[in-house]
Amino acid sequence: MVRFIIIRLLQACVALIGITVIVFFLLRISGDPMQLLANPNMSKAQYEAIKERLGLNKSVGEQLWIYLQDLARGDLGQSLVKEKPVITMIGESLPNTLKLTIPSFIISMLLAFFLGVMAATFRDSWWDNLVKFLAVLGQALPGFWVAIMAMLIFSVYLHWLPSSGMDSPAAYVLPLGTMIFFMLPGMMRLVRSTMLDVLDSEYIKLARIKGLPERVVIWKHALRNALITPLTTIGMLLPGLVMGAVITEQIFNWPGMGMMILQSTFNRDFPVVQAITILTAILVLGINLLVDISYAWVDPQIRYQRT
């Protein structure tokens, strides 16, 4: 098991270096990053000074080497526009994003499990059809449009909820709702289909034959086994989470990570975008590593097979 984890860790490190190199070169395929920063009324000396400060006067190979060394020390570089370290910018905006993502993630999970299990238990009832309908609708309607329409109804016409700001609890309702809209439908569908598979199995029949109350059969025996699949696909929630955070923060003027990376994209502030991409890659690698390890922990076959 230790050997398995070490091999996986080494593989993840190699993958991370590979991704860093790809990202690094990708941001330089359009040519000199200085072209993005140069403005016409900059003097030649100023131009050279900026180039010097950012280390852009060295060859690309040297730049990459320096970047990798910095990264290994935990230095993510400096923003070109804001002129402060990327890590400080993250420190300022991450808490705001977490205020949004953590509650919405928990609410989505609870709702997904509750609705998904109920739908699977009462298969083909009106309740199941309602859940299926909501899932289909949720996966088809664009989240950004739903958020804007919710804003139109609840802020502009009814004046019930504020459309931006983060001071009052009411200001959280629409952003949280948008985030949940991004995450819930997919999760709900997954829980429902896994639960249907589990309910079809022999040990559930046995539990029923034993005479256990239906409540125990569903929520204890079935749900425990149905938990495994959604938890292992947790990595695949990340794209939706990022999409949801960026769009929600953009619509409701929320000063979080999504807003930060969006502004950096428009300013072509490439060190920030580069740093965030690499951090996300670390996160993705970490999640996949954990999923792999937990798989291997549960199923010894994998330990020997997939190293």
Place this chain on the structure above:
Amino acid sequence: MLSTMPTIKAKKKKQYHGITKTTKVFRNLMFIIPAAIFLVMIIFAVFADLGWMGLPDVSIAPHNPNAQVMKDRYLPPTFMEGGKSEYLLGTDKFGRDILSRIIYGARVSLSVSLLAIFITAGIGTGLGILAGYVGGRWDAIIMRIVDMALSFPGLLLAMLLAVAIGPGFWTVVFALSVLGWAGYARMIRGESLRISQSDFVAQARVVGATPWRIMTKHIFPNIINTLVVIMTLQVGMMILAEAAFSYIGIGITAPQASWGSMVADGRGYLDTAWWISAFPGICIGLVVLSGNFLGDWIRDRLDPRLRTL
């Protein structure tokens, strides 16, 4: 509990095997309505203008999508008070006709998503068949990359590309393609693995067929159904992703009309002109919904095993 079990079973049977006339009609409608909506979108995209046939002045759009008529700004749709009959869905902040922009926007949505689907399907099928048939080290490497690609946020990649090469049509296609192949690869690998273990593949190998021949002539034809199902189910996803990228401003940019950027245009005028955002959004929703229903319909016919997809 024991006594209730047979009754549950009996109830299920009744529901599943007795297909009544209403369910039949309903099932047909589930195909006809989405197909009709999709057809309208294709007509919009193809006939938005006939420049490609050498007739740039012929168009089904009532107005030029980029023509700014300053005296007709913020006009509501025809059916509302103050709306003009020549602007069926109203106008935006530059006096551009929303309906015409929606018609032209269909072209963007459809071309981006179709291009991305064919590119991702090509790469994903190739790597999926390879991983499933060859197995071993190749399989492990490809599947590791698939795991990564499935959990890496496409939006972030699109932003990275927007910084590197600027926003635009090809940025979106590229961003969707770089990660999109992974879903295909995973499904196709499973199929390829299953088929690789079948007798006819073993026999082909005994006769001396090369791996290339086995993969292209024996495995690939058996995968086509699965491939078509995944591709149709992807149409909606791709349209939705393109719309989101364009909404954020890293996709198709002004002045070219795209549904996502149209929704973004109207965001600042919600209190005075809600129609600028509302109609393009409804179009996205309708088309994606139709695409998903058509995908389900095709899946039920070609490959019902994929139902839990």
